[in-house]
Amino acid sequence: MLLLLQAEVISLFKNFLLSFVYILSDLFYTTYEFFVSFKYVRKYFKEIISQIEHIGANSLLLVIFTSSFVGMVATVQTAYQIREYVPVIYIGSGVAKAIMIELGPVITGLVVAGRISSGIAAELGSMAITEQIDALRVMGISPYRFLVMPRVIGGIVSLPLLTAIGIAVAIFSGMLVANFTGIANYLVFSRGAKMFFLPKDLFGGLLKAAFFGYALTISGSITGLSSERGAEGVGKATTKAVVLSSILILMLDYILGIIIFG
Amino acid sequence: MIKVENIYKKFSEWVLEDVNFDVKKGEFVIILGRSGAGKSVLFKIMVGLLKPERGRVLYDDFNIVDANEKELINIRKKIGFVFQGSALFDSMTLFENVALPLVEHYKLTKKEIERKVLASLEAVDLRGYEKLYPSELSGGMKKRGAIARAIVANPEYIFYDEPTTGLDPDTAEKIMNLTKRLWREMNITSLAVTHDFHFTKNVATKIIWLYNKKVRFIGTIEEFKKIEHKEARAYFIE
Ligand SMILES: Nc1ncnc2c1ncn2[C@@H]1O[C@H](COP(=O)(O)OP(=O)(O)OP(=O)(O)O)[C@@H](O)[C@H]1O
Ligand SMILES: [Mg+2]
Numbered sequence: 001m002l003l004l005l006q007a008e009v010i011s012l013f014k015n016f017l018l019s020f021v022y023i024l025s026d027l028f029y030t031t032y033e034f035f036v037s038f039k040y041v042r043k044y045f046k047e048i049i050s051q052i053e054h055i056g057a058n059s060l061l062l063v064i065f066t067s068s069f070v071g072m073v074a075t076v077q078t079a080y081q082i083r084e085y086v087p088v089i090y091i092g093s094g095v096a097k098a099i100m101i102e103l104g105p106v107i108t109g110l111v112v113a114g115r116i117s118s119g120i121a122a123e124l125g126s127m128a129i130t131e132q133i134d135a136l137r138v139m140g141i142s143p144y145r146f147l148v149m150p151r152v153i154g155g156i157v158s159l160p161l162l163t164a165i166g167i168a169v170a171i172f173s174g175m176l177v178a179n180f181t182g183i184a185n186y187l188v189f190s191r192g193a194k195m196f197f198l199p200k201d202l203f204g205g206l207l208k209a210a211f212f213g214y215a216l217t218i219s220g221s222i223t224g225l226s227s228e229r230g231a232e233g234v235g236k237a238t239t240k241a242v243v244l245s246s247i248l249i250l251m252l253d254y255i256l257g258i259i260i261f262g
Numbered sequence: 263m264i265k266v267e268n269i270y271k272k273f274s275e276w277v278l279e280d281v282n283f284d285v286k287k288g289e290f291v292i293i294l295g296r297s298g299a300g301k302s303v304l305f306k307i308m309v310g311l312l313k314p315e316r317g318r319v320l321y322d323d324f325n326i327v328d329a330n331e332k333e334l335i336n337i338r339k340k341i342g343f344v345f346q347g348s349a350l351f352d353s354m355t356l357f358e359n360v361a362l363p364l365v366e367h368y369k370l371t372k373k374e375i376e377r378k379v380l381a382s383l384e385a386v387d388l389r390g391y392e393k394l395y396p397s398e399l400s401g402g403m404k405k406r407g408a409i410a411r412a413i414v415a416n417p418e419y420i421f422y423d424e425p426t427t428g429l430d431p432d433t434a435e436k437i438m439n440l441t442k443r444l445w446r447e448m449n450i451t452s453l454a455v456t457h458d459f460h461f462t463k464n465v466a467t468k469i470i471w472l473y474n475k476k477v478r479f480i481g482t483i484e485e486f487k488k489i490e491h492k493e494a495r496a497y498f499i500e
Binding site for chain 1: 306309311331334335338339341343345346347349350351352362363366367
């Protein structure tokens with residue numbers, strides 16, 4: 001019994017490792033194809049703009065909604081953690097910094113990933129199973145430049161924009177909550193937020209967001225294009241897209257955090 | 263001329279073993295075989311969408327099996343392919359679908375593109391529908407749209423994957439006549455895979471019969487009628 005279990009675990013682990021290697025090679029290959037396709041940016045300019053619009057329009061409300069809660073939670077939690085030992089004015093600094101560096105980009109990235117990367121996977125997946133991808137290839141059109149490149153650029157451009165909005169909303173909602181719960185009034189909070197403001201924090205956060213935009217669109221593309229035959233293949237691809245993009249976002253967050261702020 | 267030599271293909275099991283035949287200029291070749299026989303796989307190998315485990319596919323002596331993307335694109339410009347499920351792009355209108363091969367590969371003015379696309383739609387009897395999306399077209403219209411897209415750039419070869427399957431007899435007849443007309447009038451060397459024997463009877467200049475992973479017969483319709491194999495006989499019972 002134990003042996004059986006052991007064998008099971010080992011084979012699970014082996015499968016996991018294998019699929020990890022497989023995904024990694026897919027990731028590098030698709031990234032390579034993406035860069036190769038870059039010279040077609042002008043040709044597909046309209047499509048890129050429409051992808052940016054699509055991502056923005058589909059995520060804006062969601063980002064605003066989640067960011068406002070992020071700001072409120074961050075303020076209340078920070079206050080709880082530090083108010084006994086640290087002057088109230090630093091609450092604004094701590095909250096604003098945390099939102100710009102970390103919470104804004106990551107939460108925006110994860111929320112948009114849930115929506116957009118699964119959407120891309122579903123779209124490309126259903127194209128794959130209905131032979132539309134084959135049709136492109138047989139016409140000599142690379143699906144990477146025709147479908148993947150505009151989406152990835154769309155993600156890279158729109159994520160920083162969405163994140164900037166998310167950061168603004170989160171800081172503002174944090175300030176409101178601070179004021180109304182008596183943690184710190186508007187003036188104290190905003191003075192604190194400005195006191196230690198470094199442009200690097202904001203731009204570093206937005207740079208991270210651009211990478212997250214890349215991660216979530218490329219995840220959707222990879223899983224969609226390699227979707228298995230049949231409708232359930234598409235369903236699986238969408239789930240995989242969300243899982244993969246979330247993992248990539250968190251990994252990139254760590255790596256970029258070290259590079260930019262370390 | 264296309265030559266298929268010693269093609270072997272396997273997924274989890276062998277699908278094709280030692281497949282050999284050729285397609286000469288001006289022929290209308292029909293590949294017969296039951297569902298799952300590997301017909302679509304064979305077609306996809308012939309246009310470089312799938313790699314065989316072994317073997318070569320030669321277009322005028324150029325082997326596409328280990329060609330690079332650039333070389334493949336040059337060959338594919340000579341090919342029109344009509345997929346089993348039409349595979350029109352959902353996000354584009356019929357016009358945009360048909361225009362795509364021109365937009366992507368040729369430096370043409372808007373006017374020239376429009377002229378060619380409309381001529382192509384005219385040929386398949388779909389003028390007036392160019393602003394519709396694939397979801398607004400019937401199965402037969404989609405098929406014809408896919409044919410229009412396949413012929414718009416004047417291919418030398420056209421591949422039809424089950425052109426009549428899933429259509430009512432009237433529509434199937436229309437598609438059959440259309441493929442025949444294109445073959446004759448536009449002089450496109452044509453290949454189709456099907457299990458529709460009525461279609462086969464009416465268009466084929468050469469039949470290739472796939473059975474149990476292998477090519478079991480190559481020849482004319484009269485010769486095919488003479489073979490005794492039970493599976494082959496089954497095609498005549500309608
Ligand atoms: N991409 C693939 N991955 C795995 N197996 C495949 C793939 N494509 C085809 N097969 C398998 O190869 C065999 C032949 O498939 P193919 O689609 O060529 O059949 P077909 O002759 O076109 O049949 P039909 O008339 O139903 O279209 C089938 O058993 C199929 O499951
Ligand atoms: Mg088939």
